[in-house]
Structure formats: structure tokens, C-alpha cells
Amino acid sequence: MTAYIVRRLLLIVPTLFGIMVINFFVVQAAPGGPVEQLIAELSGQGVDATARITGTDQGEVAAGNQTSAAGTGGESSSKYRGARGIDPDLIKEIEKLYGFDKPAHERFVQMIGNYLVFDFGDSFFRDRSVIDLVLEKMPVSISLGLWTTLLVYVISIPLGIAKAVRDGSRFDVWTSAVVIVGYAIPGFLFAVLLVVLFAGGSFMDWFPLRGLVSENWDSLDWPARITDYFWHITLPVVAMTIGGFAGLTMLTKNSFLEEINKQYVLTARAKGASERRVLYGHVFRNAMLIVVAGFPSAFVSILFTGSLLIEVIFSLDGLGLLGFEAAINRDYPVMFGTLYFFTLLGLLLNLLGDLMYVVIDPRIDFDTREV
Numbered sequence: 121m122t123a124y125i126v127r128r129l130l131l132i133v134p135t136l137f138g139i140m141v142i143n144f145f146v147v148q149a150a151p152g153g154p155v156e157q158l159i160a161e162l163s164g165q166g167v168d169a170t171a172r173i174t175g176t177d178q179g180e181v182a183a184g185n186q187t188s189a190a191g192t193g194g195e196s197s198s199k200y201r202g203a204r205g206i207d208p209d210l211i212k213e214i215e216k217l218y219g220f221d222k223p224a225h226e227r228f229v230q231m232i233g234n235y236l237v238f239d240f241g242d243s244f245f246r247d248r249s250v251i252d253l254v255l256e257k258m259p260v261s262i263s264l265g266l267w268t269t270l271l272v273y274v275i276s277i278p279l280g281i282a283k284a285v286r287d288g289s290r291f292d293v294w295t296s297a298v299v300i301v302g303y304a305i306p307g308f309l310f311a312v313l314l315v316v317l318f319a320g321g322s323f324m325d326w327f328p329l330r331g332l333v334s335e336n337w338d339s340l341d342w343p344a345r346i347t348d349y350f351w352h353i354t355l356p357v358v359a360m361t362i363g364g365f366a367g368l369t370m371l372t373k374n375s376f377l378e379e380i381n382k383q384y385v386l387t388a389r390a391k392g393a394s395e396r397r398v399l400y401g402h403v404f405r406n407a408m409l410i411v412v413a414g415f416p417s418a419f420v421s422i423l424f425t426g427s428l429l430i431e432v433i434f435s436l437d438g439l440g441l442l443g444f445e446a447a448i449n450r451d452y453p454v455m456f457g458t459l460y461f462f463t464l465l466g467l468l469l470n471l472l473g474d475l476m477y478v479v480i481d482p483r484i485d486f487d488t489r490e491v
Contacts (some may be wrong), residue, residue, distance in 0.1 A: 121475075121478065125471070125475075128471045128474070129471070132464070132467045132468070132471075135467060136460070136463055136464055136467060137232070139459075139463050140228075140232065140235075140456070140459070140460060140463075141228070143456070143459060144224075144228050144231070144456065145224065145228075147450075147452070147455065147456075148224050152450060153220075153450050153452075154218045154220075154244050154245075154449075154450045154451070154452060155211075155214050155215055155218055155220050157449065157450055158214055158218075159211070159214065162210075218244060218452075231456060235456075235457070235460045238251075238461075240453060240456075240457030240460070240461070241453040241457065242453060243446075243451055243453055243454050244449070244450075244451045244452065244453060244454075245449055245451055246451070246454075250453050250454050250457035250458070251457075253442060253454060254439065254442070254457075254458060254461070257437060257438050257439045257441075257442045258438075258439065259332060260332050260431065260436045260437060260438030260439070261427060261438040261439040261440065263332060263349075263353050263357075264353070264356055264357060264360060264427045264430065264431075264436070264438065265427070267353065267357045268357050268360040268361050268364065269415075271357065271361045271365075272361055272364050272365045272368055273368065273415075275361070275365050275369075276365045276368035276369040276371075276372055277368070277372050277408075277411065279295065279365075279369050279372075280368070280369045280370070280371070280372025280373040280375075280376065281372060281373075281376055281399070281404075282295075283295055283296070283369070283373040284372070284373045284374075284376035284377045284380060285376075285399070287373075287377060299365075299366045299369050299370060300366070302362055302363065302365060302366035303366035303367060303370075305363070306363060306429075307359050307360050307362065307363025307364065307429075307430065308359070308363075308429035308430060308433060310358075310359045310362045310363055311355070311356065311359035311360075311429070311430055311433045311434065312433060314355045314358060314359055315329065315355070315433065315434075318355060319355060327351065327352075327354055327355050328351065328352050329434060329435060330434070330435040331352060331435065331436070332349070332352055332353065332436060333345070333348055333349055333352055334348050334352070337349075355434065356427075356430050356431075356433075356434045356436060359430055359433075360427065360430055368411065371410065371411060372407070372411055375407040375408070375409075375410050375411060376403060376407045378407070379403045379406050379407045380403055384402065385398060385402060385403060388401075388402050409477060412473060412476045412477065415469075415473055415476070427439075427440045428440035428441060428443075428444055439458070442454065442458070443455070443458055446458070
């Protein structure tokens with residue numbers, strides 16, 4: 121097992137590097153980078169914005185822009201769209217500000233070198249380090265991801281087992297209808313429905329609609345803090361759970377049905393083993409392997425990508441919203457810093473998922489496999 125873990129850890133290095141290379145150069149080729157965004161801001165806001173960004177005297181900036189416009193006839197030979205009438209020296213200063221005065225490959229090597237020591241730099245537009253931003257948003261995403269994943273598994277696994285045992289019964293048919301509804305309707309639509317019903321929409325006003333905790337949370341005692349915390353996350357977690365339990369339920373049911381019909385189950389029953397012993401002593405271990413295998417990806421998906429619209433609807437400032445805003449604003453340090461960190465976390469969780477195979481079924485020996 122030790123040799124397998126070492127091989128998997130070594131495999132993480134080229135995998136992570138390949139992901140970063142592909143994403144870096146794809147993003148570089150996309151239009152509307154930070155330089156172009158700032159140029160557009162300068163063109164729209166004029167001298168004040170220019171002076172604010174560069175720290176240059178307003179008169180000097182205005183004179184430089186007028187000279188550039190006069191010398192080019194109002195046109196600019198810059199490679200950036202919207203740079204007409206802006207002093208080329210000012211554009212060079214903007215490129216230097218964002219590190220675009222260097223070739224792409226040099227910027228990539230420098231970025232990876234910094235990331236190896238977990239130096240993710242500062243946000244282009246928030247004047248804060250990427251680490252500080254992630255740590256600030258992390259409690260929201262961890263709260264949503266952890267409780268949603270826990271509830272999804274707590275609901276889906278027993279329900280899937282019950283459906284497999286009662287396959288074809290009325291219980292299976294009615295619960296399948298519920299599962300289909302949960303699978304067909306996105307989680308954010310359930311979120312909107314919950315807001316309308318329980319958060320001051322058109323009916324009851326039982327739950328808050330903003331933030332992870334109340335503004336006076338620090339002044340509360342611990343029982344009140346815990347109550348306030350769960351009061352705020354109830355609706356978002358319920359919305360995400362309803363939208364996410366369907367797939368795992370059917371996966372669990374199908375896994376158990378496949379195992380129940382195998383020869384070793386018939387043999388166990390023929391030997392007089394109780395149905396509970398057959399189900400949880402023999403079938404459960406084998407059927408749960410595929411369910412456990414999907415846990416890391418499910419957790420990462422819920423934690424970092426699945427909560428964007430939920431965060432918007434319930435005014436929760438988490439990692440999903442941070443990543444979305446970074447992509448829209450081309451905030452490269454935030455984009456690539458979070459991509460690096462969460463990809464590394466996802467790869468480690470995948471390794472943890474493989475190790476869980478051994479915990480559930482000790483007969484599995486990864487040392488006999490080639491990675």
C-alpha cells in the first residue's frame with residue numbers, strides 16, 4: 121500500500137502541471153484580459169481613473185493622452201482593443217502593473233515557482249492577497265459543502281438500499297417519482313421556491329435571506345451562536361440537498377441490485393444467513409465501492425462549483441461567487457491560485473477515495489496494480 125500511495129503522489133505532479141498549463145494558455149488566448157479591462161475603464165472614466173491607477177499627476181496624464189491622440193489621429197497601434205487615444209507609455213505601465221510586460225512562458229514559469237511555495241500573489245482588483253480572500257470565503261463554502269454532502273449521503277444511501285430491496289414495489293415507484301423530480305429540477309429553482317415559501321417571499325418569513333450568521337453573532341452566547349448558524353444555512357443546504365440526492369440514490373440502488381443477483385448472495389441465503397446479514401454483511405461491502413469512489417468528486421463539486429447560484433440567491437459570499445467574479449473580471453491571480461489549490465485538493469481527495477476502498481474491503485490490494 122505504501123508503494124501505491126507514493127506512486128499516486130508522484131503522479132499528482134504531472135497531472136497538476138498539465139492542468140495548469142492547459143488552463144493558463146487557454147485563458148491567455150481569450151480576449152478581455154486585465155489589461156484590456158483596465159483600458160476600457162480608463163476610456164470610460166477618463167483622467168481620474170488613469171491617475172488613480174498609475175499614481176500620475178492628472179495634468180501629465182491628460183497631456184500625454186492628448187499628445188498620443190494628436191500624434192495618431194485618434195487611432196492607436198496598440199494590440200489591445202479600446203486603446204485608441206491612450207498614451208502608449210501608459211499602456212506599458214499597465215502591462216508592467218499586471219506582469220504582462222513579460223512573455224507568456226516566463227509568466228507561467230514564475231507563477232508555478234510561486235505556487236510551489238503556496239505564494240498565490242495579490243488580486244488585481246481587490247487589493248488583497250489571494251490567500252486572504254480564500255480564507256475569508258472558505259467558511260461559507262465549507263458550511264454548504266460539508267452539510268450538503270453529509271445530508272446527501274445520509275439520505276441517498278439508506279433510500280437507495282430500501283429501493284433495491286423493494287424493487288418494483290409501490291415504495292420503489294413512488295420514491296422513484298420523487299427522485300426523478302429531484303434529478304430534473306436544478307437546485308437553484310428549489311432555492312427560489314424555498315425563498316418564496318419560507319424567507320419572506322409570498323408566504324412565511326421564517327428564515328433569513330442574507331449571510332452565514334447574524335450581524336450580532338459575536339455578542340451571542342455559544343448555544344445561540346449555533347442556533348443562529350443553522351438558522352441561516354437551513355434553506356441553502358436544503359436546496360442543494362434536494363438538487364443533489366437523486367443521482368446518488370439511483371447509483372446506490374443499481375449497485376445493490378447488481379450485487380443482490382450474484383451467486384455469492386444466493387449461496388449465503390442457502391446457508392441460512394438472515395436477510396440482514398446477507399444485505400449488510402456481504403452485499404453492502406461490495407455495492408458501496410462505487411458509491412465511495414464518487415465521494416471525493418462529489419464533495420469537490422458541491423464545495424467549489426455547485427454552490428454558485430445558491431450563494432447568489434441567498435446572498436452568501438463564498439468561493440463559488442469569488443471564482444465567478446474572478447473569471448468575469450479576468451482576475452488571474454485569483455483564478456489560477458484557486459485553480460491550483462483546489463485541483464491539488466481534488467487530486468488528494470481522489471487518492472483518499474481509493475484508500476477508502478481498502479477500508480471497506482480489505483481484500484483489495486492496490487500494490488498488485490500498475491498506476
